[in-house]
Each structure stands twice: as C-alpha cells, then as structure tokens.
Amino acid sequence: MLFGIPCPTCGMTTSFAHFVRGNLITSFHTQPAGMMLAALTLFVGIGSIAILLTGRMIELNWYRIPPGRVALLLVVMLLAGWGYKMVIGVSTLTR
DSSP states (O other): SSSSOOTTTTHHHHHHEEEEEHHHHHHHHHHHHHHHHHHHHHHHHHHHHHHHOOOOOOOOOOOSOHHHHHHHHHHHHHHHHHHHHHHHHHHHHHO
16 A cells, blocks of 8 residues: 555455355456465365375375475466556556
C-alpha cells in the first residue's frame, strides 16, 4: 500500500479460494503463483490419499532433485506472479 503496488503474495488466499471452487481462470487472474501452488497442494493431497489407501510409498528419486533448484523455481514462480499482478494493476489503472 505504501508504494501503490501489490505485495508479492497479494491475492494468494483469494486464488486458493477460487481454485477450490473450480474457478480456474479467475484463480489464475487473481494470482498465477497461487493457482499453481493450489494445484500442487491438490496433487500432494491426492498422492497422500493414495499412500493411505494402498499402504505403499510413492517411489521418487529425491536425491536427483537439488533443493536449490526447487527453491529457485518457487522464487521465480512467485516473482512471475507478482510481475503479472503489477502489469494487470497498471493496465486497469490506465482504463
């Protein structure tokens, strides 16, 4: 509010709420990174239920996934969502 631009996580909760209700386009428009994180949460939840029902762990080679790259991907995703929010905010101000 101080600088007149949205914060990096602005709209995350609203985006999750739209995603849960099936409004995927509105969820993306509200906060693209929020929609992607909501989808990731859905997939992790489905995987957890599968593990609970079958009693078998999903075998993944986690040692091949460097944690630094995962963190970098999350930061890039958050910054891209923030950039989208600022571009949309600027375009709505000029109307």
